[in-house]
Amino acid sequence: xxxxxxxxxxxxxxxxxxxxxxxxxxxxxxxxxxxxxxxxxxxxxxxxxxxxxxxxxxxxxxxxxxxxxxxxxxxxxxxxxxxxxxxxxxxxxxxxxxxxxxxxxxxxxxxxxxxxxxxxxxxxxxxxxxxxxxxxxxxxxxxxxxxxxxxxxxxxxxxxxxxxxxxxxxxxxxxxxxxxxxxxxxxxxxxxxxxxxxxxxxxxxxxxxxxxxxxxxxxxxxxxxxxxxxxxxxxxxxxxxxxxxxxxxxxxxxxxxxxxxxxxx
Numbered sequence: 001x002x003x004x005x006x007x008x009x010x011x012x013x014x015x016x017x018x019x020x021x022x023x024x025x026x027x028x029x030x031x032x033x034x035x036x037x038x039x040x041x042x043x044x045x046x047x048x049x050x051x052x053x054x055x056x057x058x059x060x061x062x063x064x065x066x067x068x069x070x071x072x073x074x075x076x077x078x079x080x081x082x083x084x085x086x087x088x089x090x091x092x093x094x095x096x097x098x099x100x101x102x103x104x105x106x107x108x109x110x111x112x113x114x115x116x117x118x119x120x121x122x123x124x125x126x127x128x129x130x131x132x133x134x135x136x137x138x139x140x141x142x143x144x145x146x147x148x149x150x151x152x153x154x155x156x157x158x159x160x161x162x163x164x165x166x167x168x169x170x171x172x173x174x175x176x177x178x179x180x181x182x183x184x185x186x187x188x189x190x191x192x193x194x195x196x197x198x199x200x201x202x203x204x205x206x207x208x209x210x211x212x213x214x215x216x217x218x219x220x221x222x223x224x225x226x227x228x229x230x231x232x233x234x235x236x237x238x239x240x241x242x243x244x245x246x247x248x249x250x251x252x253x254x255x256x257x258x259x260x261x262x263x264x265x
Contacts, residue, residue, distance in 0.1 A: 031115075032114075032115045032118065035115065035118045035119055035122060036089065036090070036118060038122055039085065039088070039089065039118055039121060039122045039125065040089055042122060042125045042126055042129065043081075043085045043089070043125050045129060046078060046081070046125050046128055046129050046132070047078075047082070049129055049132045049133075050075065050078045050132070053071065053074070053075065053132055053134060053137060054075070056134075056137045056138075057071060057075075057137050057138060060137055060138035061138065064140075065138035065139060065140055065234075066138055066139055066140075066231065067137060067138045068134075068136065068137060068138060068139060070134075071134055071137045071138070074128070074131055074132055074134075077128060078128055078132070081121075081124060081125060081128060084121060085121055085125065088114075088117060088118055088121055135236055136234050136236050138234070139231045139232060139234050140231040140232075140233060140234060146195065146196075146198045146199050146208040147195075147208075147210060148195075148196055148199055149192045149195050149196060149210065150192075151189065151192050151193065151196065158186060158189065158190055158193065161190060162190060162193055162194065162197075165177055165179070165190070165194060166194065166197065169194070169259065170201075170203065179191065187263075188263050191210075191261050191263060194261065195208060195210055195261055198259070204257055205257045205258055205259050206256040206257050206258055207229060207230055207253075207256060207258040207259070208258070208259045208261070209225075209226055209229050209230075209258060209259070209260045209261065210261050210263070211225060211226070211260065211261065211262050211263070212262075212263045212264075213262055213263070213264050214264075219242075220242065223242070223245055223246065223249065226249055227245060227248070227249055230249070230252050230253060230256070230258075231252075232245075232248055232249065232252060
């Protein structure tokens, strides 16, 4: 008896799921006109949003700013949708009437597939509209990846050490190079030579960052200095928390090749 009950419940569940599926699938056909109207409206709003973003990008690039990668990716996805949606939408009233009338002819499979594509495209367009609400579309770009630093008039006796450190940076897979010694032996002068070498020597580094770390460690100042160098000090930077700024710096620098020269004092 228990087995009979169990079988009955299982059949009910199966029938219920089948009915839900049928209702969902017929909805692609029954609501086709409404979905086409919605797709047409949402697509137009997406194009308007795209135009607004493109204008902001153009203005920023005229100021020598660099468009954000997420903005470029979004513009590319919108471009793909621009090719797809017009193929789905009827181009005039007569064509729409023919499409809707044709779906009463009994070709349910064709009607279902077309209606499903319209709904999927509508969801995609709506999602893209939400993604396109950018607070910032570009970031500043430093004029030069290296800032030249002043050197003493005469530098003597450092060429061999300079050559060794330079080989580590240019030829050998060395992640960290440490220079140590008593005060006054020329560590800062040597780092200054290394920094200035990047100005006149071909290299594939995106940034060369010079940082002075004092005894009273001030992480906020170091963070601001690095952010300015790599072009993150845009309109929204000041409103971000310390942790958010750290994440932005990390995200930017992990996609670049850089040299960080740290001088302690």
